[in-house]
Amino acid sequence: MELAIHTEGLRKRYGDHEALRGVDLAVPAGTVLGVLGPNGAGKTTTVRILATLLEPDAGTARVAGYDVVRERRQVQRAIGLTGQYAAVDEQLTGAENLRMVGMLQRLTRAGARQRAAELLDRFGLTDAADRPAGTYSGGMRRRLDLAVSLVARPSVLFLDEPTTGLDPASRLDLWALIREQVAAGVTVLLTTQYLEEADELADRIVVVDSGRVIAEGTSDELKRRVGGERLEVGLADPAQQPAAAAALTRAVGAAPLAGDDGRVLSVPLDGGLHDIAEAAVALRAGGVAVTDFAVRRPSLDDVFLSLTGRTGRPPEETPGDTPGAGAENTTGDRAADETADRSGHRSEEWSAA
Template sequence: MHATDGSTGGQTVGDTRTIVAQGLTKSYGSVRALDGLDLVVERGTVMGLLGPNGAGKTTAVRVLTTLLTPDAGSATVGGLDVVRDARRLRSTIGVSGQYAAVDEHLTGFENLDMVGRLYHLGARRSRERAWQLLERFDLTEAARRPVRGYSGGMRRRLDLAGALVAEPEVLFLDEPTTGLDPRSRLGMWEVISELVSGGTTLLLTTQYLEEADRLADRIAVIDHGRVIAEGTSDELKATVGGERVEIAVASPHDLPRARDALAPLAAGELTTQEHTRTVTAPVNGGAAALIGALRALDDAGIEVLDAGIRRPTLDDVFLSLTGRQAQEQTAPQEESA
């Protein structure tokens, strides 16, 4: 079903771009969920779409999987246009969403069997495929029980299995681990990495930097409905410079003074986090910079609880790009300076 002739959707022979989105725009009333989103995903690679809640990640996935029609712009997946060739496109992709879209009252087997039939695999092939996937996702024992009694992790695995029924060439996973406990999250990561080692093209959205870091070949940082940076994890980290010196002070009242003391040593903008009583400063010069920082704080008479030096994380990337933290903070508000 993979169309490679130019007539079906603008993809030419030899084009290795599986997903191509150009200037996608989608508004809900006055809210611009997508504001000119451009994205290219090469065949057989994993693209992580990283952004905070409300950045437009889910909207982007819904447009690319034909669930939503964009207001403007265009997109093709495997050479098929998401609007014009919607129906044909649907038989070549698999989608697994943020909310496990499985039927509570059906058993695990019945859910997958139904999806197989709706992919038009036929009765026999649908049954076979359902059992294969149940085994692969460690759900054989639960296969004949209604999904209502499944754990959150089991539901997600079943939903992911549903996306794989027709052995799609392109897979879309919208926040596959949001709301899962750490153990289930690790299990899900293993399943996904195993999956993509088989050569499936994957577009994955996440608000967890660690998840993007671990699973994605390339990362597109999305904010306010557009891609604001794109590259490999290392490339993105390189854009925010060298190491970080992180100092935790004993008293929150010392934070402003610690900041002032460290400012002359910093190679870029400092950030303070009140709830962790931490000042972070980008520096050059490795361990020497740390010693310098400690000396400066000692001279200022500030009591230091903890000090360290680390490589930049995607968190730093996100912070420097948007001025905000990527992950939602439920605890005390963070202050970026």
């Protein structure tokens, strides 16, 4: 199995803070790895090391077959990078942004113009090609940012929370564009705090917390770690909770858990449809008035909560948080940002590549 990304024991420290504590990743070519974790978990630091914007303190990493420390320029030629926020030049038009990156990638003037036209068409930006990027909507800017990362036709694409701040429709558009790249054989490493995004796009998922990989597997494998399906029953009258609990216990052979308000009971389903039917009959025979009766599968949010003790809500939905806040935004990371050009790569290295 050809690995497009392979890391062993990656470590990175900023002063007294150890951002990475031995991260191991193995990503087969042509697949999507979703990387989940709370702010400060080490996601962005990992991406920056893999994209050659930072050097690890210990461990090894290979991208597209090249060592990220010893063969940096070969790695840079093989990758595309889209960060958490659009990194295009707002004063340049969409077409100018793409042509500029094409020239940095050593395309001829005609080649850069042709590649820019292709990407503008594919990303639905042709009508806005001659407008300054600063006039674009959030969704348009993210599409342009993704287009910029694809100018050199990379074999490996790093997407660091690419849909942060987008409305649902724009997020769906970007998902479709990402799927197209994967279908064309591109390997994608996607960091995200939108758990449904990982559920939709990722072939495999790793959960990172405090600089370590604490779980990995497919979406279904991770969900099975927190249990199977459960039957949730909403009660019209909380006073009927004892009767409902007794009926469900008789029906499925397990005692249900009650919600805080006493109106919802949840019981594991080991017998599938038979348990569901038995539960419905038992509740009706017991005279229990039900407002809701639904089978619920574990979600990635359940997985995230069980593994990290935190919900998987994106930063803008978490009180007191701001996107990108946390331990990863340290002095070391800011220094890396300041040396990166608008295409997301160090300008002196890319101009020489």
